[in-house]
Amino acid sequence: MDDEDDLPGIELPVPDPGEPLATPDTRSGFVALAGRPNAGKSTLTNALVGAKIAITSDKPQTTRRAIRGVLTRGDAQLVLVDLPGVQRPLDSLTGRMQRRVQSEVREADVALLVLNGEEGVGPGDRWIARQLADASAGGRLPVVIAVNKVDRIDRERTIRTLMAASELDVAEDVFPISARTGKGVDALLDHLVQLLPRGPFYFPEDERTDQPRHVLLAELIREQVLRRTFQEVPHAVEVAVEEVERPKDDLHVVVANAWVETPSQKGILIGAGGKMIRNVGTAARKELERELGTRVHLDLQVKVRRNWRSDETLLDRLEID
Numbered sequence: 001m002d003d004e005d006d007l008p009g010i011e012l013p014v015p016d017p018g019e020p021l022a023t024p025d026t027r028s029g030f031v032a033l034a035g036r037p038n039a040g041k042s043t044l045t046n047a048l049v050g051a052k053i054a055i056t057s058d059k060p061q062t063t064r065r066a067i068r069g070v071l072t073r074g075d076a077q078l079v080l081v082d083l084p085g086v087q088r089p090l091d092s093l094t095g096r097m098q099r100r101v102q103s104e105v106r107e108a109d110v111a112l113l114v115l116n117g118e119e120g121v122g123p124g125d126r127w128i129a130r131q132l133a134d135a136s137a138g139g140r141l142p143v144v145i146a147v148n149k150v151d152r153i154d155r156e157r158t159i160r161t162l163m164a165a166s167e168l169d170v171a172e173d174v175f176p177i178s179a180r181t182g183k184g185v186d187a188l189l190d191h192l193v194q195l196l197p198r199g200p201f202y203f204p205e206d207e208r209t210d211q212p213r214h215v216l217l218a219e220l221i222r223e224q225v226l227r228r229t230f231q232e233v234p235h236a237v238e239v240a241v242e243e244v245e246r247p248k249d250d251l252h253v254v255v256a257n258a259w260v261e262t263p264s265q266k267g268i269l270i271g272a273g274g275k276m277i278r279n280v281g282t283a284a285r286k287e288l289e290r291e292l293g294t295r296v297h298l299d300l301q302v303k304v305r306r307n308w309r310s311d312e313t314l315l316d317r318l319e320i321d
């Protein structure tokens with residue numbers, strides 16, 4: 001991931017190594033990833049943590065919960081908070097998502113604004129930058145910018161976007177990265193570690209996420225739905241894992257429901273002759289087997305629950321807060 005040769009010629013200030021040595025010798029803290037939907041926050045979280053803890057897709061608003069990814073490196077522990085993309089709330093679901101973004105940013109030690117290099121800096125980014133500037137008023141919250149997806153743009157466009165990112169005037173440091181190829185990610189990580197406050201670790205060193213297992217499994221199933229559905233369907237689907245059993249050492253049985261909002265969405269998700277749901281089930285089973293390390297029998301039912309995105313009780317049960 002050494003990319004010094006191709007980094008655009010922007011002078012990035014050398015970070016301040018911090019205050020003099022204090023006890024304890026470790027650094028640890030929360031880094032909140034903010035950015036527009038689809039900027040690549042979840043892909044970057046997975047790249048930094050080195051494990052798939054957040055699902056990704058080319059559909060905006062894939063991430064619905066604040067997902068914590070833990071990275072322990074030597075004497076530093078970085079807790080990455082992968083947040084839903086910042087957007088205007090449309091219903092209870094997106095309202096909850098945005099409230100969560102705001103509270104996580106308020107509580108973070110560092111904010112990382114992820115920009116989509118392919119799209120450049122737009123009004124949505126300027127709006128998020130203003131929110132971060134407000135949150136960091138008085139210099140309490142250091143803000144760093146990562147211009148992502150530089151694998152998709154040429155050097156000249158990368159430089160233009162880095163300049164535009166600096167002009168957002170919210171961060172001193174701007175890093176060009178590709179979460180997909182890993183380019184620039186090490187340099188970003190080194191910098192984030194320098195910004196962490198001194199203090200003891202929050203999580204055991206071998207922990208990768210605080211996400212409950214049933215939520216991660218449900219998300220892995222939803223990821224396969226997102227890959228195969230279009231228009232309003234991906235946004236209308238939520239998956240809940242109801243049961244995980246291990247009847248034998250080498251077998252898990254996972255019982256899950258895929259909720260949709262209308263009978264026609266149910267028809268689309270089941271597909272002609274059940275083809276779509278079979279394909280989703282086969283692909284999801286492989287992901288669950290990778291995660292659980294055994295064979296998996298997946299029992300996946302599609303169910304209609306009208307307006308679940310505005311159903312506060314169901315949102316509570318789905319642990320979307």
Ligand SMILES: Nc1nc2c(ncn2[C@@H]2O[C@H](COP(=O)(O)OP(=O)(O)OP(=O)(O)O)[C@@H](O)[C@H]2O)c(=O)[nH]1
Pocket residue numbers: 035036037038039040041042043044055056057058059060061062063064083084085086148149150151152177178179180181
């Ligand atoms: N080419 C390229 N694609 C990327 C990169 N990072 C992410 N992507 C793709 O961009 C899409 C969105 O990525 P996500 O990580 O789901 O984006 P997100 O910011 O978490 O999106 P939300 O959940 O909507 O907030 C996916 O198709 C990723 O594979 C990158 O560095 N290069």
